[in-house]
Amino acid sequence: MNRLETSIGAMKLKNPVMTASGTFGYGEEYSKFIDLNRLGAVVVKGISLNPMEGNPVPRICETPSGMLNAIGLQNVGLKVFIEEKLPFLRRFDTRVIVNILGNTVEEYVELARHLEEAAVDAIELNVSCPNVKKGGIAFGTDLAAMGALIEQVRAATRLPIITKLSPNAGNIAEFARVAENAGSDAVSLINTLLGLAINPQTRRPRLANITGGLSGPAIRPIAVRMVWEVFRKVKIPIVGMGGIMDSDNAIEFILAGATAVAVGTANFVQPDASVKIVDGIERYVEENELHSIREIVGGMII
Amino acid sequence: MAVNHFRLTLAPGQEVTLPAPGQFYMLGVTGGTDPLLKRPFSLFRLGKNGAINILYRVKGKATQMMTGLQPGTVLDMLGPLGNGFPNIEGKRPIIVAGGLGVAPLTALAESLRFDSPRIFVGARYAGDVLATDILRAIDSDLSISTDDGSTGSQGLVTDAVDEYLESAGTSAQDHVIYGCGPRGMLKALAGLAGRYGVEGYVSLEEHMACGVGACLGCVTKAAAGYRRICKEGPVFRIGEVVL
Numbered sequence: 001m002n003r004l005e006t007s008i009g010a011m012k013l014k015n016p017v018m019t020a021s022g023t024f025g026y027g028e029e030y031s032k033f034i035d036l037n038r039l040g041a042v043v044v045k046g047i048s049l050n051p052m053e054g055n056p057v058p059r060i061c062e063t064p065s066g067m068l069n070a071i072g073l074q075n076v077g078l079k080v081f082i083e084e085k086l087p088f089l090r091r092f093d094t095r096v097i098v099n100i101l102g103n104t105v106e107e108y109v110e111l112a113r114h115l116e117e118a119a120v121d122a123i124e125l126n127v128s129c130p131n132v133k134k135g136g137i138a139f140g141t142d143l144a145a146m147g148a149l150i151e152q153v154r155a156a157t158r159l160p161i162i163t164k165l166s167p168n169a170g171n172i173a174e175f176a177r178v179a180e181n182a183g184s185d186a187v188s189l190i191n192t193l194l195g196l197a198i199n200p201q202t203r204r205p206r207l208a209n210i211t212g213g214l215s216g217p218a219i220r221p222i223a224v225r226m227v228w229e230v231f232r233k234v235k236i237p238i239v240g241m242g243g244i245m246d247s248d249n250a251i252e253f254i255l256a257g258a259t260a261v262a263v264g265t266a267n268f269v270q271p272d273a274s275v276k277i278v279d280g281i282e283r284y285v286e287e288n289e290l291h292s293i294r295e296i297v298g299g300m301i302i
Numbered sequence: 303m304a305v306n307h308f309r310l311t312l313a314p315g316q317e318v319t320l321p322a323p324g325q326f327y328m329l330g331v332t333g334g335t336d337p338l339l340k341r342p343f344s345l346f347r348l349g350k351n352g353a354i355n356i357l358y359r360v361k362g363k364a365t366q367m368m369t370g371l372q373p374g375t376v377l378d379m380l381g382p383l384g385n386g387f388p389n390i391e392g393k394r395p396i397i398v399a400g401g402l403g404v405a406p407l408t409a410l411a412e413s414l415r416f417d418s419p420r421i422f423v424g425a426r427y428a429g430d431v432l433a434t435d436i437l438r439a440i441d442s443d444l445s446i447s448t449d450d451g452s453t454g455s456q457g458l459v460t461d462a463v464d465e466y467l468e469s470a471g472t473s474a475q476d477h478v479i480y481g482c483g484p485r486g487m488l489k490a491l492a493g494l495a496g497r498y499g500v501e502g503y504v505s506l507e508e509h510m511a512c513g514v515g516a517c518l519g520c521v522t523k524a525a526a527g528y529r530r531i532c533k534e535g536p537v538f539r540i541g542e543v544v545l
Contacts, residue, residue, distance in 0.1 A: 022517075023512075023516065023517065024516055025515060025516035025518075029512075029514050029515040029516040029533075030514065030516060033514070045518075051527075053527050053528065054518060054521070054528060056523075057508055057509075057519075057520075057521060057522070058508070058509055059509075059518070059519045059520075059521065060509050060510075060511050060517065060519035060520075061509060062337060062338060062339050062509075064336050065335040065336045065338055066338065067338065067339060067511060069511070069517070069519060071517070071518045071519065074518050074521070074528065216335070216338055217335045217338070245335070265338070265511075267512065267516065268339055268340075268511040268512040268516070268517055269330070269338060269339060269340065270378075271380065271512075271514065
């Protein structure tokens with residue numbers, strides 16, 4: 001029996017470790033460093049209907065125990081993704097979850113329909129990217145707009161829907177509850193926290209976009225706290241993320257209420273971070289004589 | 303070394319792929335979370351037994367910490383990454399280095415030493431002029447230009463290249479340009495390449511998070527969209543990207 005097995009709605013995962021969207025390309029970039037078969041799921045870089053160019057550089061800068069990014073959702077678009085990127089990922093025994101974003105409800109719906117035809121395993125609704133003016137975040141900061149979006153996508157597809165929530169939008173648990181009521185199978189959190197870094201010498205922002213999304217270990221306690229708040233409010237599974245660097249960090253999220261976890265910035269630091277986290281969770285399960293990792297979801301002792 | 307510049311020699315702990323000039327490594331300095339990300343460094347020289355030499359300038363926290371590394375310290379390194387300089391058969395190399403751009407071009411000059419490369423080095427002032435001993439051994443006519451004239455001739459390195467191509471007359475097109483340095487210099491170099499009809503390649507740099515093409519942080523503008531410096535570069539053909 002696989003003690004690491006878990007599930008998000010009807011989707012079974014061989015283990016709870018995913019990659020966070022935007023930090024793992026389309027999988028191919030990391031396939032020469034790690035065995036993708038070992039991952040519970042690969043969540044690919046956000047896909048829009050048409051290709052997006054992204055923001056000017058500098059797009060990233062390092063901050064204490066973290067980094068700011070304002071990539072601006074650069075991506076190859078739906079058609080190229082399905083024709084050129086998806087077939088590669090399909091060669092591996094791992095779930096493929098596609099992060100999608102649009103400017104209108106109709107765009108999300110169209111993306112979901114095409115991806116269901118392309119037989120991906122699930123979609124993650126990006127309603128929380130802080131780095132573009134249009135698209136995504138417009139839905140993620142308005143409870144009613146987000147609920148309506150999820151309902152429309154729900155009506156259009158049988159694929160599991162994971163709604164990725166913003167930590168910048170107010171009470172995240174409220175958003176999670178709306179997502180649950182609108183038919184989302186799960187929520188993932190947190191997306192990056194909006195931040196700003198200024199170069200004192202030049203007096204200019206360090207990113208061309210001025211502000212960017214903060215990720216990495218610096219945001220972890222905030223992310224863990226938000227997972228715990230959401231866990232107490234909803235019954236659907238949570239994919240927890242935010243500065244997970246090792247398996248202890250991953251366990252922390254699981255104890256706070258996450259059913260699965262996503263590894264993001266750590267991929268940049270160590271290409272094999274995600275599989276090392278799978279190994280570490282396996283050891284934890286053995287050492288603690290758990291029958292299943294699911295036993296400790298939300299298992300924080302107070 | 304010149305002011306504020308240092309060399310670091312890394313002996314691979316396992317069998318590794320030999321790097322090509324222009325390729326780079328992501329180097330983890332702390333293993334901790336501050337600094338968090340690895341830093342990109344290009345190959346400066348290839349030492350004995352596959353030892354990788356890099357040349358760096360102290361710029362921030364990570365490079366400051368690197369100056370304090372003790373011999374025998376084990377560091378985490380990823381590479382060689384990216385595409386190096388292509389070898390263009392039958393053409394005489396013109397190597398143009400601005401400031402720290404001399405790092406990857408020293409590796410290139412050493413690999414092209416039998417093609418009689420002409421080497422041009424430019425810097426702000428004498429304290430930023432690096433590796434001249436190595437480069438002069440390859441090209442005894444090594445040209446040095448500084449902004450303030452504190453060593454070599456005063457002026458822009460690209461003006462020296464311009465003069466050389468001008469004097470080459472119709473044989474200018476029998477050369478190939480390799481450049482690395484500030485964007486302004488590379489832009490001027492691209493202008494020369496166009497004017498004299500010379501093929502050329504430049505190596506670019508940008509902040510990087512992953513170094514393997516995933517984060518899309520280190521892009522540079524091309525005619526249509528962006529190219530990843532870490533993956534499609536760091537060496538690009540002049541004309542392939544907007545300088």
